[in-house]
Amino acid sequence: MRFDSPINRPIITSNGVVRPTLVEVDLGRLADNFHAIRRKVAPAMMMPILKANAYGHGLVEVARLMESLGADYLGVAVLEEGILLREEGIRTPILVLGGILGNQVPHFLKHDLTITASSIEKLWQVDEIAEQLGVKARVHLKIDTGMERIGVHYYSADELLDASVKCKHLDVEGVFSHFASSDAADLRYARLQIERFEEVLTFFEKRNLPPPRLRHMANSGAVLQLPEAYFDMVRPGLILYGVYPSLEAAHTVELSPALSWKSRVVYFKVIKPGHPVGYGSTWQSDHMVRAVTVPVGYGDGYFRAMSNQAQVLIRGKRYPVVGRISMDQIVVNIEWESAYNDDEVVLIGDMGDEAITAEDLAEWAGTIPYEILTNINTRVPRVYMKRIT
Numbered sequence: 001m002r003f004d005s006p007i008n009r010p011i012i013t014s015n016g017v018v019r020p021t022l023v024e025v026d027l028g029r030l031a032d033n034f035h036a037i038r039r040k041v042a043p044a045m046m047m048p049i050l051k052a053n054a055y056g057h058g059l060v061e062v063a064r065l066m067e068s069l070g071a072d073y074l075g076v077a078v079l080e081e082g083i084l085l086r087e088e089g090i091r092t093p094i095l096v097l098g099g100i101l102g103n104q105v106p107h108f109l110k111h112d113l114t115i116t117a118s119s120i121e122k123l124w125q126v127d128e129i130a131e132q133l134g135v136k137a138r139v140h141l142k143i144d145t146g147m148e149r150i151g152v153h154y155y156s157a158d159e160l161l162d163a164s165v166k167c168k169h170l171d172v173e174g175v176f177s178h179f180a181s182s183d184a185a186d187l188r189y190a191r192l193q194i195e196r197f198e199e200v201l202t203f204f205e206k207r208n209l210p211p212p213r214l215r216h217m218a219n220s221g222a223v224l225q226l227p228e229a230y231f232d233m234v235r236p237g238l239i240l241y242g243v244y245p246s247l248e249a250a251h252t253v254e255l256s257p258a259l260s261w262k263s264r265v266v267y268f269k270v271i272k273p274g275h276p277v278g279y280g281s282t283w284q285s286d287h288m289v290r291a292v293t294v295p296v297g298y299g300d301g302y303f304r305a306m307s308n309q310a311q312v313l314i315r316g317k318r319y320p321v322v323g324r325i326s327m328d329q330i331v332v333n334i335e336w337e338s339a340y341n342d343d344e345v346v347l348i349g350d351m352g353d354e355a356i357t358a359e360d361l362a363e364w365a366g367t368i369p370y371e372i373l374t375n376i377n378t379r380v381p382r383v384y385m386k387r388i389t
């Protein structure tokens with residue numbers, strides 16, 4: 001990614017740009033991804049998912065962008081994320097996707113956050129508290145169609161729907177479910193989940209009742225692979241940030257990664273053969289090499305599991321990380337090539353013709369790109385870039 005063109009400039013720096021190790025978020029690419037997904041799913045509405053610090057991209061900044069782009073709803077995982085967005089002036093409706101505890105309900109109501117109701121008991125509880133406070137609680141009902149996490153089972157959903165119709169202090173605006181494997185090559189289980197959800201929704205027809213205004217089910221995998229799951233609204237997370245959820249998932253929307261993770265060379269040296277690098281002395285060379293030290297480590301979320309696996313880009317070329325990844329530093333073998341103090345080091349992102357992706361790091365660490373992005377922790381400052389058009 002290059003920002004040296006006059007039409008690119010940083011627009012916000014959060015912690016200042018003091019630390020050489022930082023994350024650059026390209027708001028232009030985020031906007032492009034949003035529009036690409038919107039075109040794909042139209043006329044369905046969009047609920048961008050912003051949980052876990054917007055997948056590491058910065059909760060508040062991404063929420064502001066999504067609001068300015070006309071997102072219909074925002075999705076977060078926990079109450080605190082929703083409150084923070086309200087305190088920062090976000091006005092778009094916000095659904096908190098996770099389960100709730102009774103003592104949280106007044107906070108939902110005070111901050112105008114939409115509640116996920118995942119059992120009859122919770123529904124009654126919310127209704128009662130809303131009555132006491134003299135307000136209507138906005139609620140989305142969660143149906144478990146095959147994830148066994150939260151939600152009322154599809155085979156006993158009628159009771160929940162029945163109860164929801166009777167509650168006087170609720171605005172039952174939505175009903176939703178969640179996929180277990182919509183990003184797989186084999187979509188049989190995902191299709192079974194859609195069938196179960198559709199069967200649950202026939203409740204309203206059978207009772208001659210209008211269904212809730214917002215029926216939703218599709219996460220990233222389903223946006224890519226299951227148009228029949230769009231219903232009234234979709235809930236894309238990972239693809240919004242420009243990353244595909246799995247290797248198998250069909251790439252039916254063109255995306256570009258919005259996040260780059262960069263650092264700089266802080267030290268240069270020559271390592272003699274037989275002189276091992278790092279904790280545990282897990283790597284040594286049999287010939288003289290040049291090496292550089294870069295100030296990033298597992299204390300930033302650069303997983304130790306990538307030791308002796310990861311690669312970085314310096315001066316447009318790929319080089320291997322050698323020895324164990326420490327809490328705050330890594331060592332990169334540049335063989336007999338040149339690098340200088342202060343040279344830029346790309347951990348995720350592109351440089352020249354080369355690119356390193358969150359998927360690459362996930363493979364080296366034995367995990368998924370979701371975990372790579374959400375683990376880049378708050379010690380790493382976020383800087384926001386936008387094309388000025």
Ligand SMILES: *Cc1c(COP(=O)(O)O)cnc(C)c1O
Nearest residue numbers: 049097178219220235236237238
């Ligand atoms: C995280 C989450 C999403 C988004 O998932 P992606 O795979 O990132 O698109 C959607 N819905 C719910 C309920 C979630 O928890």
